[in-house]
Amino acid sequence: MKLKELRLKAKYTQKNIAEKLNIPLNTYTQYELGNREPTVSTLIKIANLYNVSLDYLLENPNTPKQQSEFTLQEEEIIDMFRELSDENQRNDFTKFLYSFKPK
DSSP: OOHHHHHHHTTOOHHHHHHHHTSOHHHHHHHHHTSSOOOHHHHHHHHHHHTOOHHHHTTOTTSOOOOOSSOHHHHHHHHHHHHOOSHHHHHHHHHHHHTTSOO
């Protein structure tokens, strides 16, 4: 399923989505990891949330796939940044990353 890809594109955290779906965070995390399958009603809620078809969400092979512009590692860094709740933490994280930027 395209759960993580859609979530990152929409700039949501896992916690945001779990709250919107009214499910525990761990349950949603397991969906993204592929360790648990959402119910049909949850799949419909997810498809409606992202305004995509169930066909697209379930990656029907007849549906064209979009390629992410980010590597998995880059997506994880973006995720970590988005999950920082404090603005000072975000600023510190950004400064840290810029410290590695070539001059």
